[in-house]
Amino acid sequence: MDKATEAAISETAAELKPAARAWRFYYLHAFLENFLPLALILLIWEGVARLEIIHPALFPTVTEIFTKMWELTLEGIFLRDVLHSLARLLSSVFFAMIVGTLSGLLMGTSRWIEKLLVPPLNFFLAIPGIALFPIVILWFGLSEKAIIFTLAFEASLSIMLNTWAGVKSVDISLINAGRALGASGYPLFYKILLPAALPAIITGYRQGFSRAWRILVAGEMLASIGTGIGFRIFEARAFLASDVMYAGVIVIGVLGFLLERVALRSLEIFTVQRWGMVREL
């Protein structure tokens, strides 16, 4: 290989090495990118509300909503609601991740486990999570356990489905390469199948989170659990406190947004995007 080609190759190799970024600019940039579009919507909202096109009791201004949020925070109720809701979500999804990923992986690799689990999986996926609540409340009473159980169950269904599909669609040549390199059984499982199916598994986590999040709010309402954002919104209707309702809804949106953009996207960027298995967004 001649000197010129060698030099060209060195240059390319150097370019490809990950460079240190100016961290403060990166995070500022990311923050602005995510929040400016939302801030714009809030601005428009404020304008429309002040014009009182819709009755102010039904359509409070942004400032009223945030003032209310602030008041509730000071009372300590607000923070507790957020923390309780998040705790329910995170504990149930955590459990669902373990159960769902494991069973999805097993379904994707074992013929008989697949045959056993696919019909029930499809059956339960068809039932909206909310419809399960009354039954679960009968079992566990109006309790945290009822909420967490239902959320975990629902989220694991999504995760199972996506993991299973992911494992089955792993490129056969990767499996063959793994086998040719001496992997079989358990090592083949976690060294090849798991990372290869990761893009689909993360999609499953994403769906699991959102499925759980949605029924969390409904669940808190149904279980009359006393704390939680969903409960707070529901309770507010007795007082026609629309600003509380809006505040609750905005918080739900923001939290869901943060979970997606901060937690899941980071996981994605650090794994499948870095490996080139998913195109950069």
Added chain:
Amino acid sequence: MAQPKLIVRNLAKVFQIDEGFGRYSSIKAIDGVSLEVNEGELVTIIGPSGCGKSTLLMILAGLYDKTSGEVLLEGRPVSGPGLDRGVVFQEFALFPWLTVRNNICFGLKMKGIPSAEHDGIVQRYLKMVKLEEFEKIFPHRLSGGMKQRVGIARALAYSPELLLMDEPFGALDAQTRSSLQQMLVDIWSETQKTILFVTHSVREAVFLSDRIVVLSRRPSRVRTIIDVKLPRPRQRLSAAFIRHEEELEQIIAEELHDDVPQVAITA
């Protein structure tokens, strides 16, 4: 004379295909292939498209099951995949979640080679495929030719007895293909490995091989085995080279003479 490294006797393969809805059909891909490869030889398998040469290689790699026949490597029967063989795939099959270095180390870890030795081995093979500076890079940033070079390094790193290559340069452009052919010959002379190479390119076969095994159309048998006595380094445009090419083209053309269309089988 020493025992051949690889002995294949009467290998046959019938595929049972699940057509869905309870229907099955069977296709005979290989119909009694026998061949021998000696230590340190570079042998090419060539044949008309769809004749089962890749299937044959996959069976030798232990990735497909054979229906009947014997495969002996160093006198031991071969049944499943193993670290006594190295495989290079047409689609490269590098693990995208591992860096170049970790791809190469995969076989080393599986073989139980102590990690203190990994650095040295990785460096040695990266140097052989001329990719020393790409050790920490992820595969998706590499071009096809570079990926295949990593594939070759990965398959050789744990010193298998036999290197099996399934149309490894088929997905590459002509220029890259030529330069990798030369690189393979260089690596081969440096490592003295026994190599079995599947291709459908006559030119490639004549350039690389000590011997060429020509398969018939599906269901395949060994049609003939040609000794390529050209001295190395081989000149692709020399008269002797071209004569070999013509002879081989002729044989393959005869195999394709009938009007029955060939269908490639994938399993």
